[in-house]
């Protein structure tokens with residue numbers, strides 16, 4: 001068993017803050033801590049294989065996923081429509097950025113998979129356990145970033 | 152929620168008195184945005200409540216001043232000055248200091264240290280074998296100096312102007328951050344120094360980077376700092392200012408040499424010094 | 432100046448397009464390395480490629496080795512823009528011929544500053 005089997009919550013928090021602060025606007029920062037019941041609208045995951053093996057996932061309520069998409073696509077007007085395809089793409093890129101940086105927290109080299117995105121929850125393999133979980137709020141709604149490792 | 156005029160006046164006086172930084176009317180939004188997190192942390196209902204507390208609490212004052220300073224910086228900021236460093240200043244000083252084989256450099260108002268470490272990288276690459284160099288990095292903010300000593304930078308900071316070849320050469324991963332090599336850290340020494348107050352005892356410097364800080368001061372403070380700088384820059388040394396900063400009407404003290412888009416300032420030794428009319 | 436943006440995410444291509452358009456580039460896009468090679472082979476040879484690493488069909492690393500293998504494309508500046516941020520990965524990309532490397536997430540300033548370093552964007556002369 002290696003000493004460093006999961007990233008620390010502080011490091012994961014920093015990674016998520018940077019991604020959020022850079023692409024989703026600093027005016028409305030991510031607030032740490034659970035922000036109520038999460039009704040998952042969209043989720044996405046990437047897996048990491050190699051020196052370190054794990055799964056990084058993001059779960060968001062539907063309206064937040066739409067807002068993330070609007071901001072990344074540069075549609076400033078809150079009323080711009082976003083298609084499911086656009087949302088899947090944006091949420092996928094979000095988990096790609098978080099996952100890539102989480103990979104760098106762990107001993108390498110390892111490979112990052114392409115993101116898997118789902119409306120609702122993504123199905124995780126049955127042999128993984130949660131190693132690190134970041135609850136946060138954005139715009140008053142909750143989201144979860146988690147890291148799972150193979151048991 | 153907005154900051155009241157008396158509160159704003161108190162904060163801008165404080166900043167002016169302690170660091171010479173100017174927060175003119177119209178900058179209320181800035182002061183408010185920077186103090187709000189501190190107000191919340193201190194359990195105050197709003198920024199005015201926090202300023203009321205500031206009036207009597209020197210520890211909070213120091214924190215507020217730290218929060219108010221603008222620390223924006225990047226690696227090899229503006230690029231051209233660093234080209235001038237490698238192409239002009241360094242060769243000139245190496246030629247002039249062959250007897251001591253040592254260079255002394257000052258990054259005045261160093262913020263989180265990107266300027267000092269950018270210079271350290273260039274020295275590592277271009278200083279002839281057998282030479283040593285010391286970079287003094289100073290700032291009014293002790294929070295910033297602690298960051299220079301730690302030499303750790305976030306991913307977002309690393310992206311700002313640092314060539315990828317230098318990243319892989321001089322940095323290693325430290326959790327979600329990157330840490331600069333011990334060799335470069337050894338070249339840099341930190342010291343708290345307020346530019347608007349009389350300088351402490353300083354060595355003579357061959358090259359001084361005084362960039363993107365004079366813009367926050369009024370004309371008189373700028374002039375005063377540039378005059379005092381004249382005393383610590385070696386007669387054959389160089390002073391570099393930010394790209395929007397000039398020596399104004401201080402031609403008597405400084406000569407300007409252009410290198411591409413960069414203005415290099417050198418102590419004026421050939422021009423006559425104005426005769427002091429007061430005192431003997 | 433023309434920039435070819437190579438990323439499988441439309442959202443990321445949109446962010447990059449806005450960033451480099453602001454810096455005066457005309458843009459072209461590709462969703463993976465193979466689509467990007469198709470552009471080059473059809474004679475649409477840009478001054479700059481912004482290249483993601485992990486993409487379906489052909490990844491950015493392979494794309495770089497393919498571009499470097501063709502002397503006709505020597506003039507193209509190759510910049511990785513990727514979430515891959517292990518020290519060893521950056522070394523590999525540079526060894527394969529990438530000129531610069533930006534790690535996601537990035538601010539628009541970061542792209543501008545890297546392009547200045549590469550001499551592709553001139554900093555406006557201060558007044």
Ligand SMILES: C[S@@+](CC[C@H](N)C(=O)[O-])C[C@H]1O[C@@H](n2cnc3c(N)ncnc32)[C@H](O)[C@@H]1O
Pocket residue numbers: 169170171172220221222223224225228259260261262263266289290291292295344345346347361362363364367393
């Ligand atoms: C915008 S940064 C410039 C950093 C770096 N020189 C550059 O060009 O990127 C300005 C720095 O000046 C410092 N500063 C402000 N007032 C100062 C004073 N009176 N004495 C010394 N440093 C001061 C701030 O703390 C901040 O770190």
